[in-house]
Amino acid sequence: MLKIVLTLGIRPDLIRASRIIKLLEQHPDVDLKFVWSGQHYADNLKDVFIRDLGLPEPDIELEAGGATDAETVSAVISKLHPVLEELAPDVAVFLGDTNTVMGCIAAAQLNIPIVHIEGCMRSYDWRMPEEKYRTVIDHLSDVVYTYFPEYFDQGVAEGLNPRNIVIIENLIVDVLDDFYYAKRDEFEEFASPEFFADRQLEPGDFYLMTWHRRENVEEDLPVTAILELLSHSPRMVYFPASYRTQKRLAAMNVEIPEQVRMVDPIGYREFLALLVNSAGVVTDSGTVVEESAVLGIPSLQMRRSTERPQVYDCRSSVKFDPGSQQDYAAPEELFGKFEALAATEWKHELGDGFASQRLVEDLVARLQGGTIRGHEAADHHLDIARSYIGDGL
Ligand code: UDP
DSSP: OEEEEEEEOSHHHHHHTHHHHHHHHHOTTEEEEEEEOOSSOSIIIIIHHHHHTTOOOOSEEOOOOOSSHHHHHHHHHHHHHHHHHHHOOSEEEEESSSGGGGGHHHHHHTTOOEEEETOSOOOOOTTOHHHHHHHHHHHHOSEEEESSHHHHHHHHHTTOOGGGEEEOOOHHHHHHHHHTGGGHHHHHHHSOHHHHHHTTOOTTSEEEEEOOOHHHHSSHHHHHHHHHHHHTOSSEEEEEOOHHHHHHHHHHTOOOOTTEEEEOOOOHHHHHHHHHTSSEEEEOOHHHHHHHHHHTOOEEEOOSOOSOTHHHHTTOEEEOOTTOHHHHTOHHHHHHHHHHHTTSOOOOOSOOSOHHHHHHHHHHHHHHHTOOOGGGOTHHHHHHHHHHHOTTO
16 A cells, blocks of 8 residues: 555645545555644634535644744644654655645655645745745655646746656646535525625625735734725625734734624635625635636735736736735725726636646556655756756766
């Protein structure tokens, strides 16, 4: 049996990996161990997603919390190390760009092959810890599964071996196929008139908002800019707020605009039911802009830069940089552009719904064929070195 340890730690990891987990679980040649780092641990950030998405409970819970990123990362590494040592898997798999992926250091120390899902994305915004984490794990990985040719090129430009980067397309399309398109009737039933009445919302006449990114929460300027923007919203804003954001808003003692209804984070079924019935999403989330592009809902993206430009390419999203005084000046114009998107149609090019399958097939083939150790294929690195130093190497 091929022994695979998959380590995840936050809400969107469960969403993005949902079909991969099911495919690996069902695979006759695979023994999957699902490890949860504990970065997210509340029911409404973890368990509700396991239930909503029909996922198995994690086999191992690391409970690697911490008051700072440094504490969390060191706890993930030190708690994952003995688990990997004992299980001695054929490969350690990580997804995304969070404190949890830094657990790859433990796999690297044990010389266990590393796989990074959602690799080679770059925002080129070095303020973001996520950008630093992605870069580190991509370069430690033996195999990187990436979404698009432009990401492949980014990896190759950084010196990664092209043979170790595999393009699969975006996993979110698979997830929405399984969880939304295959269950539309259930969603229609779930999003009943009472559902909206309970939340004092009119279907089609509100924005759904998320706001959690460090660079938008931890500085005063973006917080003030976002609240100023929201105070000009022509519609009600329903805001399931991350705990980090709630804490910061309380600490800053700022006034929340009257259009905004702030609630605790909600489950995936509820979130998607609100999303598809909203007039648009206002968000700094990477995943939410992709989901809205696929589901035909406009997004107003509160980010200076993104590692996922495809939503601008297909024109499903408008940009607001909360860290810049410049954008701060014209909220009405911005909402005008955002509202205008609803009258347009776009065709997203995020994927065909077979990304998870491509990944699992390639991973199993590499494990069975003995080619999982991408770092041992040093020819590419020698080629690069020769191109600089010459043949005397
Ligand atoms: N989401 C959710 N409930 C919420 C907020 C978000 O189910 O209250 C989902 C959303 O649909 C998306 C994912 O969580 O799939 C996004 O998570 P987040 O914004 O935390 O992470 P990011 O995508 O920025 O990594």
